[in-house]
Amino acid sequence: KQEVTQIPAALSVPEGENLVLNCSFTDSAIYNLQWFRQDPGKGLTSLLLIQSSQREQTSGRLNASLDKSSGRSTLYIAASQPGDSATYLCAVKYGGGADGLTFGKGTHLIIQP
Amino acid sequence: DAGVIQSPRHEVTEMGQEVTLRCKPISGHDYLFWYRQTMMRGLELLIYFNNNVPIDDSGMPEDRFSAKMPNASFSTLKIQPSEPRDSAVYFCASMNFYNEQFFGPGTRLTVL
Numbered sequence: 514k515q516e517v518t519q520i521p522a523a524l525s526v527p528e529g530e531n532l533v534l535n536c537s538f539t540d541s542a543i544y545n546l547q548w549f550r551q552d553p554g555k556g557l558t559s560l561l562l563i564q565s566s567q568r569e570q571t572s573g574r575l576n577a578s579l580d581k582s583s584g585r586s587t588l589y590i591a592a593s594q595p596g597d598s599a600t601y602l603c604a605v606k607y608g609g610g611a612d613g614l615t616f617g618k619g620t621h622l623i624i625q626p
Numbered sequence: 627d628a629g630v631i632q633s634p635r636h637e638v639t640e641m642g643q644e645v646t647l648r649c650k651p652i653s654g655h656d657y658l659f660w661y662r663q664t665m666m667r668g669l670e671l672l673i674y675f676n677n678n679v680p681i682d683d684s685g686m687p688e689d690r691f692s693a694k695m696p697n698a699s700f701s702t703l704k705i706q707p708s709e710p711r712d713s714a715v716y717f718c719a720s721m722n723f724y725n726e727q728f729f730g731p732g733t734r735l736t737v738l
Contacts, residue, residue, distance in 0.1 A: 545725055547727065556630075556717060557729040559727070564724075602669070604669075604727075612682070613659050613685070614671065614727060615671075616668055616670075619668070
């Protein structure tokens, strides 16, 4: 069974710190990997998409890396702000691209002002 | 673009009643997905469509669940009869050419 694991499950850090969220997956034959943000009671917002042929993607203060051989991805958030507080979800697409996403359980992030 | 649109945003119903959830994908996206989110199981894929045709419904939990996509701009997920264990947030998502999925705001379903 293909599984996606996110560590830690929860994280609380002071404002301004740089932080790393981790995602691991059991099957390295992925098609792509997507990082989402979910605010309480809201839908999912796509943050970054990394294709299987890519090593990293950047958007503003966010940087996501992908290491297929080790089955890992990291989401790096620079200079964290209270507005970054949310649950961050990692999702992997396996197979030929048209399959659904397999999600991790998420990391609940709190940035302390 | 308005993004993926779902209705209703909240639904409270009694056990045994029929529930219909609706979704309008982003225009031009050929793939549409239905997911369910619960505290215990997280986000799980229920079914997905390509060009209005159901491709994989292996995630649909029981025969009480059914989904249709009569045209490129509309899909429904129906539960009949509903049960308390169906209480969850149901998300619809559509996918672009680059295989990036975009999610709607979800429908929070409570079955009493």
